[in-house]
Amino acid sequence: MSTRTTDLPVARRVEHVMGMPVSLALRGRHAGDRYGEAAWARALAVLHEADRVFSTYRADSYVSRLDRGEIGVAECPPEVAEVLALGELARVQSAGAFDVRRREPGGREVLDPSGVVKGWAVQRAAQALAALADTDVCLSAGGDLVCRVADHRRPAWRIGIEDPHDPSRVVAVVPLRHGALATSALTHRGPHIVDARTGQVPTAVASVTVVADDLTWADIDATAAFAHGADALHWLRGRPNRSAVVVWGDGSVDTHAA
DSSP states (O other), rough: OOOGGGGGGGEEEEEEHHHHHHEEEEEEEETSSSHHHHHHHHHHHHHHHHHHOOOSSTSSHHHHHHHTTTSOOSOOHHHHHHHHHHHHHHHHHHSSSSOOOOEOOOOOOEETTHHHHHHHHHHHHEEETTTTTTTEEEEEETEEEEEOOOOSSSSOOEEEEEEEHHHEEEEEEEEEEEEEEEEESSSSTTTOOTTTTTTBBOOSSSEEEEEEEEEEHHHHHHHHHOOOOOOOHHHHHHHTTTEEEEEESSOOOOOOOO
């Protein structure tokens, strides 16, 4: 006998962490019970710790102190070296379009690993939910998601992709059973994404959504592709096991299937 989604209990939770809304939907056995609540608490603890270590808005974070030269990488938690290594790998693989370091107008080099940290931290937080048996999970942070469907008889989570030119519209709906989805756009945060090679904000592309096995690389690749501007889709086609939805500056939409 098949399991109908409408027969399953669903619990939703939301909290503001790392400067963004983080929401959880649990569907199935542990939705709303003490095991689900405990897993949610563990996931939030992971995110709060990431904020303590990596926030560029907190003067006392390890990354802020590292940026000011007060400490070295060896004096930071090992996760800092891990994130910086991911950032360097992303810089190399993106041919320099993505970088965790940037230069200010005065010439000072600034360390800002935020483009890695968000997806990396949420992927780690999702691990706290992985042990919930017979429970579907959708963990979202600022619109980037990690999803799991525990039973093949149940439908996938359906993720709407916002139109960056008109946020009241959806340009595509992506069914997601296991994996992650991340979108990079300027719609809600302004011109925060630049091509690290030029320091310029790309104008040819309006948003890039990437589906991958994990959110660390879905988020990195969405940002790197956006930084590539007019070459966003061409660059993504060379990435392994990535699907994508690209909305261009003129409103047209292209897709790429893994």
